Amino acid sequence: MAKAATAKRERKEKLEDILVVDCDVHVHESPAAIMPYCEMPWKKALATIKDVQEFYLDIPGFSPGTTVYEAKFPSGQEGTRKVHSASQMREELDEIHVDIGVLFPDHSLKMPVISQVDYASALARAYNAWLLEEWCSPESGLLGCILACPQDPVDAAREIEKYSREPGMVGVFLPCAGLERLWGHRQYDPIFEVAQEADLPVLMHSVTVIHPVFPFNTQGFETEFGRHICSHTFSIIANLVHMITTGVPVRYPDLRIAVTEAGISWVPFLMHKMDKEYIERRREVPFLVDKPSTYLKQMYFATQPVEEPENLSDLVTMLDLYDGEDNTIFASDWPHHDFDHPSKVHQIPFTNEVRRKIFGENALRLFKIDAGGNRLGVR
Amino acid sequence: MRIGVFNIGGKLYGLPNVCPHQTGPLCEGKPPLGTLVARSENAWKFEWVNEGEIVACPWHGLEYHVPTGRCLAYPNITLRSYEVLLDGDIVKVRF
Numbered sequence: 001m002a003k004a005a006t007a008k009r010e011r012k013e014k015l016e017d018i019l020v021v022d023c024d025v026h027v028h029e030s031p032a033a034i035m036p037y038c039e040m041p042w043k044k045a046l047a048t049i050k051d052v053q054e055f056y057l058d059i060p061g062f063s064p065g066t067t068v069y070e071a072k073f074p075s076g077q078e079g080t081r082k083v084h085s086a087s088q089m090r091e092e093l094d095e096i097h098v099d100i101g102v103l104f105p106d107h108s109l110k111m112p113v114i115s116q117v118d119y120a121s122a123l124a125r126a127y128n129a130w131l132l133e134e135w136c137s138p139e140s141g142l143l144g145c146i147l148a149c150p151q152d153p154v155d156a157a158r159e160i161e162k163y164s165r166e167p168g169m170v171g172v173f174l175p176c177a178g179l180e181r182l183w184g185h186r187q188y189d190p191i192f193e194v195a196q197e198a199d200l201p202v203l204m205h206s207v208t209v210i211h212p213v214f215p216f217n218t219q220g221f222e223t224e225f226g227r228h229i230c231s232h233t234f235s236i237i238a239n240l241v242h243m244i245t246t247g248v249p250v251r252y253p254d255l256r257i258a259v260t261e262a263g264i265s266w267v268p269f270l271m272h273k274m275d276k277e278y279i280e281r282r283r284e285v286p287f288l289v290d291k292p293s294t295y296l297k298q299m300y301f302a303t304q305p306v307e308e309p310e311n312l313s314d315l316v317t318m319l320d321l322y323d324g325e326d327n328t329i330f331a332s333d334w335p336h337h338d339f340d341h342p343s344k345v346h347q348i349p350f351t352n353e354v355r356r357k358i359f360g361e362n363a364l365r366l367f368k369i370d371a372g373g374n375r376l377g378v379r
Numbered sequence: 380m381r382i383g384v385f386n387i388g389g390k391l392y393g394l395p396n397v398c399p400h401q402t403g404p405l406c407e408g409k410p411p412l413g414t415l416v417a418r419s420e421n422a423w424k425f426e427w428v429n430e431g432e433i434v435a436c437p438w439h440g441l442e443y444h445v446p447t448g449r450c451l452a453y454p455n456i457t458l459r460s461y462e463v464l465l466d467g468d469i470v471k472v473r474f
Contacts, residue, residue, distance in 0.1 A: 073415065078408060
């Protein structure tokens with residue numbers, strides 16, 4: 001196990017000289033933007049709300065917000081930045097030294113809470129078509145993920161198959177926010193099947209939302225401070241637990257799995273917790289042929305929101321604790337309120353070699369792309 | 380180095396336009412507002428204080444008290460203050 005900390009004195013490579021693949025940036029899909037790509041009758045529903053004033057990830061009939069429950073005070077933070085076009089994204093990623101950005105939605109992060117199955121799948125289809133047409137471009141270093149609608153796994157599998165050979169699509173986005181049935185439930189098997197077949201990685205991404213399911217039943221926290229602490233990471237943990245439980249990595253051994261926006265400090269916790277439980281309860285999860293952490297170590301973990309200990313070398317230790325040198329991937333979460341400027345991750349005292357892996361080389365392997373953003377094996 | 384100049388009640392203050400958190404453009408956000416505190420002296424009730432004196436970095440909202448440069452969330456962090464003078468119509472900053 002290679003040590004990540006700097007052993008000898010080497011000059012730190014400049015951020016500008018490192019290939020940076022940003023594994024999590026967000027496009028803004030407003031109802032008006034995706035309306036042209038949406039089929040009837042759902043297009044009518046988008047027309048109804050297209051002029052509604054929008055709060056942060058919060059449009060009635062589209063995505064539910066959480067801030068309505070508390071007093072709103074004026075704030076100097078620019079917490080509601082949005083990116084409306086590919087050219088704007090390219091410009092802003094240039095400003096933060098990002099070479100290749102992997103695209104996720106804004107409002108559709110909350111897709112799982114939409115109660116109408118057909119509306120949800122129609123929105124997913126519209127989003128995917130809009131994303132490919134108006135955003136995805138390997139030449140511009142903007143690569144998309146196909147949104148897999150959890151309410152309709154069969155249709156999601158069809159969508160993945162439809163876009164599987166597109167050079168502009170490099171992964172499958174599995175929404176986690178407000179999920180009734182966690183990823184790992186057997187109903188999602190068609191999605192894993194086709195993603196593996198297409199050699200596309202699946203990427204889990206959650207968001208903070210209040211919904212009567214674990215871990216989103218957070219109305220008691222009184223603050224976004226509390227809800228945000230207990231949302232993304234707990235959601236990712238819950239989904240990973242269920243995927244291990246039903247043996248997803250075993251039943252789909254070639255499927256690459258990544259998680260986003262959960263930070264990294266919880267990874268050793270989950271590995272140890274699962275391994276300890278496995279001692280007693282192996283026969284509840286008889287799919288596994290090895291201890292659970294073995295499978296977790298094959299997965300990819302995005303850095304954002306990166307933990308910021310006073311002593312940054314603690315992060316080097318943390319990464320070492322889960323053997324994360326080859327599977328930790330940089331993400332900024334631009335333009336969201338809690339994005340990480342790459343300079344923060346750049347400051348961490350990794351060796352140049354490990355820093356390059358985290359900033360870009362590991363992502364190239366996850367997405368099977370070259371440094372120009374081109375999918376290997378797809379013309 | 381870019382410096383943001385603030386006018387609070389007629390007094391001028393200068394702060395660096397770089398947030399020590401993640402290099403955000405500290406002075407380019409909204410003009411200074413107030414903020415919330417809860418003190419034992421007031422039975423821990425929420426109070427809105429320092430109206431017009433608190434600047435928040437537009438990136439992550441870290442708050443700074445402009446007259447002193449003190450970071451509210453991390454009291455051990457104080458921004459360097461630049462003395463700002465008005466010479467007729469010209470704003471001068473002392474380095």
